[in-house]
Amino acid sequence: MALLEDLKWRYATKKMNGKIVQQEKLDYIVEAARLAPSSFGLQQYRIFIIKQGKKLEQINELVFKNFPFNQSQISTCSHLLVWAAFSKYTFDRIQTPLRQTSIERGQPENYSDEYIKRLYVHLESFDKNWQENHCAKQAYLSFGIALLAAAEQKVDATPMEGFDKTKMDEFLGISNQSELKSVLAMPIGYRDEDNDWLVNLKKWRVPKSEFVTEII
Numbered sequence: 707m708a709l710l711e712d713l714k715w716r717y718a719t720k721k722m723n724g725k726i727v728q729q730e731k732l733d734y735i736v737e738a739a740r741l742a743p744s745s746f747g748l749q750q751y752r753i754f755i756i757k758q759g760k761k762l763e764q765i766n767e768l769v770f771k772n773f774p775f776n777q778s779q780i781s782t783c784s785h786l787l788v789w790a791a792f793s794k795y796t797f798d799r800i801q802t803p804l805r806q807t808s809i810e811r812g813q814p815e816n817y818s819d820e821y822i823k824r825l826y827v828h829l830e831s832f833d834k835n836w837q838e839n840h841c842a843k844q845a846y847l848s849f850g851i852a853l854l855a856a857a858e859q860k861v862d863a864t865p866m867e868g869f870d871k872t873k874m875d876e877f878l879g880i881s882n883q884s885e886l887k888s889v890l891a892m893p894i895g896y897r898d899e900d901n902d903w904l905v906n907l908k909k910w911r912v913p914k915s916e917f918v919t920e921i922i
């Protein structure tokens with residue numbers, strides 16, 4: 707029940723009040739994102755955190771302004787979290803997490819090496835678009851879990867795709883070297899109860915009768 711109440715409480719906050727989110731709450735949200743499941747357990751994404759201040763003002767100016775609308779969450783939030791996903795699979799990005807998993811489980815480091823080789827051949831066989839999409843989809847799952855963790859902590863969080871990804875990558879310094887590409891942004895903070903036009907408006911969702919098809 708608490709989970710559903712948290713989901714009803716949260717909304718895509720349009721204006722925050724500038725109050726800083728406590729470090730413990732931020733850590734909790736990030737830990738939820740880190741614990742998310744991912745395809746083959748490869749965690750094909752990383753998170754960047756930018757705290758309120760000069761850098762965030764620059765990001766707002768460069769990356770969010772007028773894309774496609776002015777988004778006042780960025781100038782009023784406490785922190786901005788950005789999920790960036792890998793744009794392709796490499797042998798190393800498959801081997802490292804799976805070998806680390808074996809070590810964590812007390813197995814020999816090379817326990818999964820045959821599986822790792824087969825998995826690499828499998829994932830490598832798809833084209834670049836498929837690989838990029840596959841990695842990005844895993845980031846969305848982690849992002850969704852973080853959104854829920856924020857709601858549980860009574861921290862407002864706005865899911866955002868509406869920003870210039872190329873400029874974001876340049877700003878984060880990931881354009882060339884790392885093959886990471888930004889996919890999602892999440893400003894977190896506290897809703898501006900008096901000035902957010904969305905704060906008291908009701909949610910609408912597709913009715914259950916239309917949403918669910920039971921096959922019997």
Ligand SMILES: Cc1cc2nc3c(=O)[nH]c(=O)nc-3n(C[C@H](O)[C@H](O)[C@H](O)COP(=O)(O)O)c2cc1C
Nearest residue numbers: 716717718719720777864865866867868869890909
């Ligand atoms: C992947 C994704 C991207 C979104 N991008 C933006 C965005 O760029 N700016 C924004 O204000 N809201 C954005 N939203 C918020 C949605 O408009 C919002 O979640 C939806 O209307 C449902 O409302 P609620 O979140 O308040 O329940 C996005 C939501 C999702 C899930």
